[in-house]
Amino acid sequence: MILLNSVQVFSQKDLKPFFVVLGIAQDAGYPQAGCKKNCCRPAWEQPEHRRMVSCIAVVDPEAGKAWIFDATPDFPTQLHRVENILPGRKTSLAGIFLSHAHIGHYTGLMHLGREVMGAESVPVYAMPRMQSFLEKNGPWSQLVLLKNIQICNLSADSTIILNERIRITPRQVPHRDEFSETIGFEIEGPEKSLLFIPDIDKWERWDRDIRSEISDVDYVLLDGTFFENGEIPGRDMSEIPHPFIEESMALFSGLPTEEKAKVNFIHFNHTNPVLLENSEARKSVEANGFKLAEEGDLFNL
Numbered sequence: 001m002i003l004l005n006s007v008q009v010f011s012q013k014d015l016k017p018f019f020v021v022l023g024i025a026q027d028a029g030y031p032q033a034g035c036k037k038n039c040c041r042p043a044w045e046q047p048e049h050r051r052m053v054s055c056i057a058v059v060d061p062e063a064g065k066a067w068i069f070d071a072t073p074d075f076p077t078q079l080h081r082v083e084n085i086l087p088g089r090k091t092s093l094a095g096i097f098l099s100h101a102h103i104g105h106y107t108g109l110m111h112l113g114r115e116v117m118g119a120e121s122v123p124v125y126a127m128p129r130m131q132s133f134l135e136k137n138g139p140w141s142q143l144v145l146l147k148n149i150q151i152c153n154l155s156a157d158s159t160i161i162l163n164e165r166i167r168i169t170p171r172q173v174p175h176r177d178e179f180s181e182t183i184g185f186e187i188e189g190p191e192k193s194l195l196f197i198p199d200i201d202k203w204e205r206w207d208r209d210i211r212s213e214i215s216d217v218d219y220v221l222l223d224g225t226f227f228e229n230g231e232i233p234g235r236d237m238s239e240i241p242h243p244f245i246e247e248s249m250a251l252f253s254g255l256p257t258e259e260k261a262k263v264n265f266i267h268f269n270h271t272n273p274v275l276l277e278n279s280e281a282r283k284s285v286e287a288n289g290f291k292l293a294e295e296g297d298l299f300n301l
Contacts, residue, residue, distance in 0.1 A: 189301020
């Protein structure tokens with residue numbers, strides 16, 4: 001492997017599908033607009049500490065195609081990295097899967113419009129309420145009208161077969177569904193599988209046991225928005241429910257070592273101390289046998 005724009009790249013001999021982490025921050029990125037506190041100061045002062053919004057891509061080197069999961073505000077850079085992830089040839093964008101209608105997960109679609117790319121019928125996979133939101137609200141409705149995007153219907157627990165090597169199954173999860181449903185994704189490759197849930201309210205509110213879900217796949221990328229309660233002083237955090245990393249680690253504490261090693265937390269709020277190098281929070285996650293997703297992480301499917 002070599003490095004390209006901080007993303008690991010496969011050699012020509014490696015033709016198995018893989019997924020790559022393109023961003024790890026919560027919807028607003030890191031550092032966050034207007035934040036002058038200690039949490040964001042290192043990233044304002046040193047650009048190498050900045051992180052893009054939570055996003056992954058599944059790449060099929062054999063087909064030369066890629067599918068991006070969530071169209072974030074960092075879409076231009078994330079698309080560029082995907083297009084150039086295979087040495088010596090371009091990777092084409094074959095589609096975009098949307099998890100829900102919060103700003104960090106769909107607003108990157110604007111770059112497909114005539115003001116920017118003027119894209120032609122890019123497949124955008126969306127659940128029914130998400131589809132209705134795009135079709136009935138500008139400026140997204142213009143993308144549909146001008147055929148910059150072609151909306152493809154998703155249904156919870158119904159598998160989409162992208163090709164003979166890759167299958168995608170949406171998993172609906174409880175979240176603040178003001179404008180759309182919220183889904184995670186189970187992604188199956190020829191040999192391995194991934195569960196990707198960047199946003200969920202609390203694990204106990206889901207009608208599935210997350211511990212069983214972990215045992216059924218090879219990799220897990222889970223909501224790690226906040227490390228602990230009280231992380232945002234003066235804010236009622238029940239208004240923005242997420243499973244705190246401390247809660248998740250406690251819930252997963254009884255898992256075997258090899259199951260814990262599957263867990264990669266992602267979607268970090270700018271206040272989350274795991275973003276800071278050598279923080280006690282970061283050390284705690286690693287000491288308990290879990291991992292923190294990093295931009296450029298790449299895994300075979």
